[in-house]
Amino acid sequence: MAEEEKPETGFVKEIRKQSQDFPGWYNDVVRKAQLADNSPVAGTMIIRPYGYALWENIRDPLDGLIKETGHENWYFPALIPLSFLQKEKDHVAGFEPEFQLVTKGGGKDLEEPLVLRPTSETMIATVLRDYIQSYRDLPVLTNQWNNIFRWELRTRFFLRTREFLWQEGHTFHETAAEAEEEVAKMLDCYRRIAEEWCAIPVLTGRKSETEKFAGAQYSTAIEGMMMDGKALQMGTSHYFGENFTRAYDLTYTGRTNERQYPHSTSWGMSTRMVGAVVMAHGDDSGLQLPPRIAPVQVVIIPIFRGDAERSQIETALQQVRADLEDIRVKVDWRDERPGFKFNEWELKGVPLRIEIGPRDLAKGEATVVRRLNRAKQTIPLGELGVAIPALLEEVQGALFRRAREFREGHTVRVDSLDALVRFFETSIGFAVTAWCGREDDERTVKKRTTATTRVILSSRRPEQPCAVCGRPATVEVAWGIAY
Numbered sequence: 001m002a003e004e005e006k007p008e009t010g011f012v013k014e015i016r017k018q019s020q021d022f023p024g025w026y027n028d029v030v031r032k033a034q035l036a037d038n039s040p041v042a043g044t045m046i047i048r049p050y051g052y053a054l055w056e057n058i059r060d061p062l063d064g065l066i067k068e069t070g071h072e073n074w075y076f077p078a079l080i081p082l083s084f085l086q087k088e089k090d091h092v093a094g095f096e097p098e099f100q101l102v103t104k105g106g107g108k109d110l111e112e113p114l115v116l117r118p119t120s121e122t123m124i125a126t127v128l129r130d131y132i133q134s135y136r137d138l139p140v141l142t143n144q145w146n147n148i149f150r151w152e153l154r155t156r157f158f159l160r161t162r163e164f165l166w167q168e169g170h171t172f173h174e175t176a177a178e179a180e181e182e183v184a185k186m187l188d189c190y191r192r193i194a195e196e197w198c199a200i201p202v203l204t205g206r207k208s209e210t211e212k213f214a215g216a217q218y219s220t221a222i223e224g225m226m227m228d229g230k231a232l233q234m235g236t237s238h239y240f241g242e243n244f245t246r247a248y249d250l251t252y253t254g255r256t257n258e259r260q261y262p263h264s265t266s267w268g269m270s271t272r273m274v275g276a277v278v279m280a281h282g283d284d285s286g287l288q289l290p291p292r293i294a295p296v297q298v299v300i301i302p303i304f305r306g307d308a309e310r311s312q313i314e315t316a317l318q319q320v321r322a323d324l325e326d327i328r329v330k331v332d333w334r335d336e337r338p339g340f341k342f343n344e345w346e347l348k349g350v351p352l353r354i355e356i357g358p359r360d361l362a363k364g365e366a367t368v369v370r371r372l373n374r375a376k377q378t379i380p381l382g383e384l385g386v387a388i389p390a391l392l393e394e395v396q397g398a399l400f401r402r403a404r405e406f407r408e409g410h411t412v413r414v415d416s417l418d419a420l421v422r423f424f425e426t427s428i429g430f431a432v433t434a435w436c437g438r439e440d441d442e443r444t445v446k447k448r449t450t451a452t453t454r455v456i457l458s459s460r461r462p463e464q465p466c467a468v469c470g471r472p473a474t475v476e477v478a479w480g481i482a483y
């Protein structure tokens with residue numbers, strides 16, 4: 001997020017080449033497709049209407065899944081007393097460097113500084129002490145949609161900003177088994193949002209001890225591969241055991257009349273998903289949006305000269321629009337050349353374009369072009385109502401398969417440290433190895449390759465020894481260079 005750039009008002013200007021300068025390409029696409037722009041406050045961004053609509057189309061189905069699985073939306077304050085955050089020592093150690101503090105209010109120094117929420121475990125554990133008294137009050141399944149503040153040093157649109165939007169779920173359970181089931185269930189909701197809506201295949205599994213959330217017993221995550229081969233963590237789900245409830249003295253009376261600590265979880269997915277969609281599907285022409293989340297699924301470009309042709313097309317479009325009433329359609333009547341409009345809607349990643357001119361009308365058909373591969377076909381006007389929804393589904397599937405093939409083509413198995421180092425020197429993508437689980441290995445690999453463990457793919461004991469140190473291996477792990 002370079003500070004000196006002016007807001008992007010024009011379109012179809014040159015964007016840097018994805019293959020030559022991926023970060024530059026990403027920055028250009030985000031701004032020129034009008035997803036987001038720089039803000040007057042360093043490290044934060046303005047989400048523009050097109051980007052916000054894309055976020056809403058990810059957020060809404062996720063909110064649906066969260067409610068279907070029995071959770072209710074709450075809202076807790078954004079300002080958290082510093083003392084709340086200091087009660088869980090791993091948690092505060094992990095987040096303190098990113099705190100943004102409020103120290104004055106009403107012109108006076110506050111007795112206790114307030115932290116702009118970096119995450120809400122501490123607030124929610126404190127508040128829910130009053131709501132959880134007995135085992136009959138459990139489980140408590142909360143979620144909240146809000147903004148989060150973390151003082152990031154290196155910021156990138158959507159991927160890492162000092163303020164971002166997300167949901168955070170926080171749940172409290174009677175048993176460890178129930179809480180662990182919750183952790184897995186919510187991770188699967190994230191997998192579904194990533195794969196079924198955003199068309200991004202993900203690896204799922206536990207994080208290593210070094211990569212886990214500060215204060216968790218263990219963390220799980222979904223990890224996607226972007227088109228530069230880097231890994232993006234796209235959602236996390238954490239198991240806390242009794243860590244937080246003990247630190248916050250949150251107890252309930254159990255079935256045997258004893259005071260007990262509930263087992264808690266938390267899980268979150270953020271506006272980072274918008275960045276994931278850009279980097280998993282885009283190309284040199286710009287965005288490439290999966291139809292299920294595209295703010296505009298179909299753009300209609302009327303091609304005409306003069307008022308007579310225009311009104312002919314307008315009449316024909318009335319029926320077409322009625323046939324496509326369940327589809328997010330935009331008709332672009334602006335006074336611009338068709339070629340300009342084609343480029344602009346390609347930049348904005350609209351999955352399908354319908355071109356209608358007098359010659360098409362005379363034949364009672366329209367030309368339909370897919371953003372995916374620019375494949376053209378003519379379709380009778382009367383059949384658009386059936387053909388377009390089917391084509392959108394087809395494109396949705398094709399984007400997912402393409403992303404999966406890309407990931408599979410850029411994932412290798414290696415069995416030695418040398419091979420791991422060579423892989424990251426010469427290739428992009430994920431390397432899978434047997435691993436013993438020692439942090440020393442992670443330090444060694446990070447130093448030599450900058451790669452980190454992304455997720456533990458299987459805790460089935462591998463047959464080979466640890467690829468890094470040769471000790472007996474306990475897990476299979478995916479290594480990647482992370483965003």
Ligand SMILES: [Zn+2]
Nearest residue numbers: 436441466469
């Ligand atoms: Zn090892």
